[in-house]
Amino acid sequence: MIDNLVLGFQNAFTPENLLWCFIGVLLGTIIGILPGLGSSTGVAILIPVTLAFDPLTALIMLAGIYHGSQFGATITAILIATPGEASSVVSTLDGYQMARKGRAGPALAISALGSFTAAMISLVALMAVAPVFASVALTFGPPEMLAVMILGLSTIVVFASRNVLIGVAMGLGGLLLATVGVDVGSGTARFAFGQVELYSGIPFVEVMIGLFALGELLNQLHQGAVKPIRARFRDLILTKEDLRRSVPSTLRGTLIGFVVGILPGAGSTLASFMAYGAEKKFSKNRDQLGTGAIEGVVAPDAATNSSANMNFVPTLTLGVPGGATTAVLLGAFLMYGIQPGPLLFENQPGLVWGLLVSFFIGNVILLVLNLPMAPVFAQVLRVPYSYLYPLIIFTSIVGAYTVANNSFSVWIVLIFGVIGYAMKRLNLPMAPLVLGLVIGPLLEKSLVQTSALGDGNIGIVFESPIALVILGLAVLMVFGGRFQKKLTQSVMGGRKGGKGGTRNGSAFVTETSSVEAVGELADEIRADERAAAAAARDSRPDRRGDGPSGRGGGTPPPDGD
Amino acid sequence: MTATPPTTTARAPRRTVLIAYGVLIAIGAAFAVGAAVSYPLLLENSQVGPGLMPLVAGSALVLVGLLLVRQELTTGSVLEGDGAAVDTSGEDIAKRRRTHRKLLSVMGLTVVAAALIPVLGLLPVMSMLVFVLSVFVERRPWWQALLVAIAAFVVAYVIFVAVLMTPLPFGIFNPDVWSRL
Structure with missing residues (x-):
């Protein structure tokens, strides 16, 4: 471990890597703040820029963007009740309420501090856990990997949407898109229609740019922009009471992020929602949640950051992304010719440990940058959207073109931009589609290898105890929540009354642990977020004239994780 | 944007949502039929062939799409995240x-x-x-x-x-x- 850390520091601490880490974090923060841009978009559109870099430098920069945008997204959540990322949705609740009460500064400061603390704790855990996972995963054969892929897909499908069927449909859509191109087993070109560009599959980065950047941009054009609440430097000072109240919430959030982040496919959004749910259950000040309680800001942010780091466990050790952004990062790995998976730790220790150490550096830079500079960054929100969106189109298309140096990429971006826009308008989750697209080829490869191993019998997957445990977990994930709910209903003689009932009291206590309850909490929070955003708009009739058509209601975040 | 509020109140099926589900069914069917017609499902040694995955996933998408249509037609529920189209009826x-x-x-x-x-x-x-x-x-x-x-x-x-x-x-x-x- 120490040797690996030394190696990591040696690789990460070069002037070039430090510079790109700084640039990544800075760009990430700005990207997170900018409306319509989230970490997935940021990483996707900047992959082409990093193609000429050394892989470690490129990944350090992209990881910097990933970390930076998480914080940038919280800034907008607090100041304009508009989460920059799906995982920041919860921060709008108490964060925006704090800002409305004139405590925008402490909300931003505690968010930075909480995120930093969670990042440090989770990074130590990541460094301890990842090699263990990798060594366990080394024993995995095709049946076990098949089970892991199924677990990843089940997780994202269950948690991405309140309606599991919608999640399943999107996941299947992603899997189908992944079948375009040369088949891994037989080398047959499928659904390519003679187009050479499609032989290597539907280009992944271009799809991401289309879905996340262009799709979100078109969706933003449908919505209004609100003026941010101003936060000044001197407002950032926290009171002792703030700090005292934040410590247990930070630790709870970190722990939840840690557990959720390890799951392939769970992403950080789920962690932030669960952390808020835990605060409602355990916090001493739970009655104040929703009215501007500091616990409601720090716990979800800590969970998001902790989970964002732990997402790298499945991504690096199994090659199965933890969430949407790590799926994009996985695509970046593949573009640099690096195959994440258990062998990565053995074959490329310099790269892995250099990257992990860079997370430490990136988070320190984030804290140093954000603690004093958050109000300055918030000024980015004042850039007129009428200039911003043409520039986002410019960056997206130029970036997409440079991935493969052909116009085909540009058309893919445009097609998936329209698809992404339609999905946003129809409220269909993008994360399962993305994960399906990424996992598709891996799943099929495992399927082919498993069937080869069993001489055509895929049933051998049930002969492996490890695969059985993983599949059991997947089944539990899908049906566990429903089963528990039914059990609760039968014990308590019916479901506790609706929305209000779940917010406090025993109904909440009994239901928070189930999958369904997380969905319900998400609904409540989204509804509250919309109300907050509507209040933000209504309270400021002097809406920015430069924005797209302003209308009441919140801005849904980019479908990050 | 005024998104549909989360509620379990039944209401009439939404046309846009039904169209979206129809598109999903059509995509699933296109992949399933394309795979069944053009590619072998199993290779000579009974290994998984190039047609199996698109056939299975395509058929499953058709099935899920039909279930979604049924859900929409029977309950018309407007749960958040159930593919609720953004409600633009109140707009100018x-x-x-x-x-x-x-x-x-x-x-x-x-x-x-x-x-x-x-x-x-x-x-x-x-x-x-x-x-x-x-x-x-x-x-x-x-x-x-x-x-x-x-x-x-x-x-x-x-x-x-x-x-x-x-x-x-x-x-x-x-x-x-x-x-x-």
């Missing part, structure tokens, strides 16, 4: 029309710009797009828009051409084209 018609016109303009101009890349070159045409969108769609002052477009061109040129040496097309602006004349 003139504003809605304006928004649609703007979206069509932005998408249309971007498609035209993409089609012109081989002729005018990537960076020149995209810079022109920035200018046109800012001035004609957003009604920003032309000189400001020009400055933004030029800045975008310069930054992208420095990053991609000067530093990364990416071979970007410059179409008729390529000096080689002129030197041959």
Whole structure:
């Protein structure tokens, strides 16, 4: 471990890597703040820029963007009740309420501090856990990997949407898109229609740019922009009471992020929602949640950051992304010719440990940058959207073109931009589609290898105890929540009354642990977020004239994780 | 945006949602039929063939799509995240029309710009797009828009051409084209 850390520091601490880490974090923060841009978009559109870099430098920069945008997204959540990322949705609740009460500064400061603390704790855990996972995963054969892929897909499908069927449909859509191109087993070109560009599959980065950047941009054009609440430097000072109240919430959030982040496919959004749910259950000040309680800001942010780091466990050790952004990062790995998976730790220790150490550096830079500079960054929100969106189109298309140096990429971006826009308008989750697209080829490869191993019998997957445990977990994930709910209903003689009932009291206590309850909490929070955003708009009739058509209601975040 | 509020109240099925589910069913069916017709499901040694995955996933999508349609027709529930289309019924018609016109303009101009890349070159045409969108769609002052477009061109040129040496097309602006004349 120490040797690996030394190696990591040696690789990460070069002037070039430090510079790109700084640039990544800075760009990430700005990207997170900018409306319509989230970490997935940021990483996707900047992959082409990093193609000429050394892989470690490129990944350090992209990881910097990933970390930076998480914080940038919280800034907008607090100041304009508009989460920059799906995982920041919860921060709008108490964060925006704090800002409305004139405590925008402490909300931003505690968010930075909480995120930093969670990042440090989770990074130590990541460094301890990842090699263990990798060594366990080394024993995995095709049946076990098949089970892991199924677990990843089940997780994202269950948690991405309140309606599991919608999640399943999107996941299947992603899997189908992944079948375009040369088949891994037989080398047959499928659904390519003679187009050479499609032989290597539907280009992944271009799809991401289309879905996340262009799709979100078109969706933003449908919505209004609100003026941010101003936060000044001197407002950032926290009171002792703030700090005292934040410590247990930070630790709870970190722990939840840690557990959720390890799951392939769970992403950080789920962690932030669960952390808020835990605060409602355990916090001493739970009655104040929703009215501007500091616990409601720090716990979800800590969970998001902790989970964002732990997402790298499945991504690096199994090659199965933890969430949407790590799926994009996985695509970046593949573009640099690096195959994440258990062998990565053995074959490329310099790269892995250099990257992990860079997370430490990136988070320190984030804290140093954000603690004093958050109000300055918030000024980015004042850039007129009428200039911003043409520039986002410019960056997206130029970036997409440079991935493969052909116009085909540009058309893919445009097609998936329209698809992404339609999905946003129809409220269909993008994360399962993305994960399906990424996992598709891996799943099929495992399927082919498993069937080869069993001489055509895929049933051998049930002969492996490890695969059985993983599949059991997947089944539990899908049906566990429903089963528990039914059990609760039968014990308590019916479901506790609706929305209000779940917010406090025993109904909440009994239901928070189930999958369904997380969905319900998400609904409540989204509804509250919309109300907050509507209040933000209504309270400021002097809406920015430069924005797209302003209308009441919140801005849904980019479908990050 | 006024998204449909989370509620379990039953209401009439929504046309847009049904169309979306129809599209999903059509995509699933297209992949399943395409796979069944064109590719072997199993290889000679009974190994998984190239047709199996698209057939299974496509058929499953058709099934899930049909279940979604049934769900929509029977309950018409508007749970958050159930594919609820954004409710635009309360909107001002003139504003809605304006928004649609703007979206069509932005998408249309971007498609035209993409089609012109081989002729005018990537960076020149995209810079022109920035200018046109800012001035004609957003009604920003032309000189400001020009400055933004030029800045975008310069930054992208420095990053991609000067530093990364990416071979970007410059179409008729390529000096080689002129030197041959």
